[in-house]
Amino acid sequence: MKKVVLLYWGKGGNVEKAANTIYQQFDPEIIDIFPLDNFNVENLDQYKLVILGGSTVGAENWQDATNDNMWNNFLRKIENKDLSKLTFAAFGLGNQVLYPNHFVDGLGFFNEEISKTNAKVIGKWPTEGYSFTDSEGEENGMFYGLALDEDTEPELTAERAKKWTDELKKEMGF
Numbered sequence: 001m002k003k004v005v006l007l008y009w010g011k012g013g014n015v016e017k018a019a020n021t022i023y024q025q026f027d028p029e030i031i032d033i034f035p036l037d038n039f040n041v042e043n044l045d046q047y048k049l050v051i052l053g054g055s056t057v058g059a060e061n062w063q064d065a066t067n068d069n070m071w072n073n074f075l076r077k078i079e080n081k082d083l084s085k086l087t088f089a090a091f092g093l094g095n096q097v098l099y100p101n102h103f104v105d106g107l108g109f110f111n112e113e114i115s116k117t118n119a120k121v122i123g124k125w126p127t128e129g130y131s132f133t134d135s136e137g138e139e140n141g142m143f144y145g146l147a148l149d150e151d152t153e154p155e156l157t158a159e160r161a162k163k164w165t166d167e168l169k170k171e172m173g174f
């Protein structure tokens with residue numbers, strides 16, 4: 001049985017690229033990876049750590065309640081489940097140069113939604129070294145998860161992914 005599942009959305013861009021980079025930090029024996037449209041929520045209980053990855057592409061992407069919004073679909077399905085044995089961590093793609101007032105806001109959305117459940121949340125990440133003015137994804141100098149900027153700092157992604165996943169592994173005792 002695998003211990004970790006990495007769920008990401010959307011496909012074919014920076015989120016998928018970052019998802020693969022994060023996936024590669026783990027022994028393939030212990031991790032599964034799925035785009036959100038290819039994962040059955042009933043299988044969530046098998047895992048210990050759930051890593052969620054997405055990007056910030058405007059508030060409507062996160063908050064609209066339409067049926068075709070993948071994250072809303074997923075979050076609605078898990079909100080009534082007992083997630084007390086699960087630990088969640090999130091990573092978020094953003095662009096701090098073009099969107100300095102909303103850098104990785106999506107991490108705040110993940111945090112808000114997962115905090116409504118009884119799951120544990122880990123994986124906060126220092127804001128030090130990033131350049132932005134405001135973010136719903138940070139509190140007291142920490143992002144709610146790993147912030148990645150493939151648009152303006154792609155050269156830092158591998159190192160950030162390694163450090164972050166080292167922390168996750170340590171906390172989980174993997």
Ligand SMILES: Cc1cc2nc3c(=O)[nH]c(=O)nc-3n(C[C@H](O)[C@H](O)[C@H](O)COP(=O)(O)O)c2cc1C
Pocket residue numbers: 010011012013014015016055056057058093094095096099102103104105150151
């Ligand atoms: C329409 C649009 C809106 C965006 N809004 C934000 C934003 O509010 N905050 C942010 O940090 N990045 C924002 N971005 C940047 C994306 O999050 C970033 O380019 C990300 O890497 C895209 O991932 P993808 O290639 O998987 O779609 C926006 C990008 C687009 C195209």
